[in-house]
Amino acid sequence: xxxxxxxxxxxxxxxxxxxxxxxxxxxxxxxxxxxxxxxxxxxxxxxxxxxxxxxxxxxxxxxxxxxxxxxxxxxxxxxxxxxxxxxxxxxxxxxxxxxxxxxxxxxxxxxxxxxxxxxxxxxxxxxxxxxxxxxxxxxxxxxxxxxxxxxxxxxxxxxxxxxxxxxxxxxxxxxxxxxxxxxxxxxxxxxxxxxxxxxxxxxxxxxxxxxxxxxxxxxxxxxxxxxxxxxxxxxxxxxxxxxxxxxxxxxxxxxxxxxxxxxxxxxxxxxxxxxxxxxxxxxxxxxxxxxxxxxxxxxxxxxxxxxxxxxxxxxxxxxxxxxxxxxxxxxxxxxxxxxxxxxxxxxxxxxxxxxxxxxxxxxxxxxxxxxxxxxxxxxxxxxxxxxxxxxxxxxxxxxxxxxxx
Numbered sequence: 001x002x003x004x005x006x007x008x009x010x011x012x013x014x015x016x017x018x019x020x021x022x023x024x025x026x027x028x029x030x031x032x033x034x035x036x037x038x039x040x041x042x043x044x045x046x047x048x049x050x051x052x053x054x055x056x057x058x059x060x061x062x063x064x065x066x067x068x069x070x071x072x073x074x075x076x077x078x079x080x081x082x083x084x085x086x087x088x089x090x091x092x093x094x095x096x097x098x099x100x101x102x103x104x105x106x107x108x109x110x111x112x113x114x115x116x117x118x119x120x121x122x123x124x125x126x127x128x129x130x131x132x133x134x135x136x137x138x139x140x141x142x143x144x145x146x147x148x149x150x151x152x153x154x155x156x157x158x159x160x161x162x163x164x165x166x167x168x169x170x171x172x173x174x175x176x177x178x179x180x181x182x183x184x185x186x187x188x189x190x191x192x193x194x195x196x197x198x199x200x201x202x203x204x205x206x207x208x209x210x211x212x213x214x215x216x217x218x219x220x221x222x223x224x225x226x227x228x229x230x231x232x233x234x235x236x237x238x239x240x241x242x243x244x245x246x247x248x249x250x251x252x253x254x255x256x257x258x259x260x261x262x263x264x265x266x267x268x269x270x271x272x273x274x275x276x277x278x279x280x281x282x283x284x285x286x287x288x289x290x291x292x293x294x295x296x297x298x299x300x301x302x303x304x305x306x307x308x309x310x311x312x313x314x315x316x317x318x319x320x321x322x323x324x325x326x327x328x329x330x331x332x333x334x335x336x337x338x339x340x341x342x343x344x345x346x347x348x349x350x351x352x353x354x355x356x357x358x359x360x361x362x363x364x365x366x367x368x369x370x371x372x373x374x375x376x377x378x379x380x381x382x383x384x385x386x387x388x389x390x391x392x393x394x395x396x397x398x399x400x401x402x403x404x405x
Contacts, residue, residue: 013139014078021130022075028122029071033063035122036115043110050254052224055107062090063115070119070144074137088151095155108152116141171198175230175239178272179208200228203241205268208275209252209261210283211236212293224255237279239272249296257295262286265299281306290398308395316402319392322385323403325375335401337375340368342393345386 037060044051051059069087073079091108098105120141124134174194195202211231228239242248243266252263264279278299285291290309291302299306308315326334339358344365347353351369355362372380379385396402 012078013136013143014073014076016136017074017077017133017140019075019077021133022071024126025071025123025130026068028126029064029067032067032115032118032122033060036063036111036118039114039118040107040111043114044107045254050251058094059107059111062094063111065090066144066148067115067119070141073144074140087148091148091151092155092158095152095157096159099156099159105149105152105156109149112145112149116145167199170194171200171228172230172232174198174200175228175237178206178228178239178269179237179276180273198228199225201226201241203269205242205244205266206272206275207240207243207266208264208272208279209238209240209256209296210264210276210279211238211256212260212262212283212286224251237276252296260293260295260297262297263299278306281310285309304394305398308391308398312399312402315392315395315399318388319396319402322388322392323396325379327403331401331404337368337372338393338396338401340365341372342390342397344369345390345393 037056040059041051041056065087094108095105098108120134120138123130123137130137174191174197177191177194191202226241228241230237230239238261240248240252240263243252243263252261262279262283264275264277264282267275282291282297282299282302285302285305286293286297291297291305323334323338326337329337340354343354343357344351347357351362351365355365358365376385376389379389392402
């Protein structure tokens with residue numbers, strides 16, 4: 001057990017607090033826990049890592065136990081009660097659990113600081129008799145907080161020293177096996193053994209996320225334990241299980257806030273390399289500026305850009321063929337006419353809506369369209385021709401004047 005910090009009766013803050021202040025304070029424990037949890041949730045959400053329901057339940061239980069043990073300690077004038085050993089064991093177990101999943105104790109430290117502030121304030125408001133003892137109560141809270149934090153730190157350090165690095169390596173290897181980067185294809189039996197060794201529950205579908213940092217900080221995002229992470233490489237990535245599951249899209253936005261990922265499509269587990277390849281295609285467009293970056297850039301949201309940029313030579317040849325009637329125009333005229341024709345096509349041939357898109361007068365659109373009808377003739381009345389024109393004009397808007405290549 002983590003031994004309590006003992007002091008002489010003169011310096012022990014617990015010994016300076018009369019036990020009769022405890023009974024009215026016990027009734028405040030549920031309120032203290034709830035207020036502390038509200039503060040912890042707000043802080044977690046501000047960092048993009050909201051608490052899961054199980055985490056809230058676990059913290060609620062631990063905080064209630066800690067506050068109860070604290071009041072027992074006050075009541076016994078500093079002598080640890082029968083539950084002290086169990087409390088220390090509980091906090092050591094929490095530290096071990098966090099270490100096994102490669103997480104720090106920042107969540108616990110936040111909880112301890114928040115609860116200490118809440119407890120000190122609520123105790124000071126509970127009973128006028130406590131006012132004269134707020135100094136010793138504050139010191140006692142600090143001492144008690146240090147004790148249980150030390151227990152959690154010991155559990156965390158023990159697991160890290162006993163093999164968390166090995167677990168991280170096993171999870172990285174599993175990620176590389178799933179993505180077929182080990183030189184051999186895996187079998188279901190082999191995968192099952194690797195997943196058990198990596199403490200990873202095998203899902204039916206996954207998506208591969210490539211990380212690209214958007215914010216100024218260099219701290220890695222705190223990812224849930226079910227996300228298979230391989231960050232120690234030039235192309236950091238994560239294998240996200242069940243990416244379309246209930247609440248998962250919104251959770252990913254919160255988790256990766258400020259870091260940014262390019263997320264490949266959701267695929268069956270045995271097609272994970274396909275999701276990685278698609279994510280790489282999208283990452284290339286993000287890197288070149290053709291697709292704007294963000295917290296989570298999803299492959300499914302940018303299929304037209306991916307399609308049009310897939311074969312620039314082919315799209316360029318099509319642009320030169322379909323936009324040939326505009327070739328006699330000067331470059332700036334050609335650009336203006338191309339923008340007008342695309343706006344007209346996208347607006348369903350409505351000059352007023354096209355003018356709103358271009359922020360020009362509708363009469364200007366009509367004037368330009370008369371010129372374009374003179375250049376393209378009957379082609380503007382043929383549905384197939386209009387489809388191909390819109391296709392190359394969209395590619396031109398994305399990739400630049402391809403007909404000039």
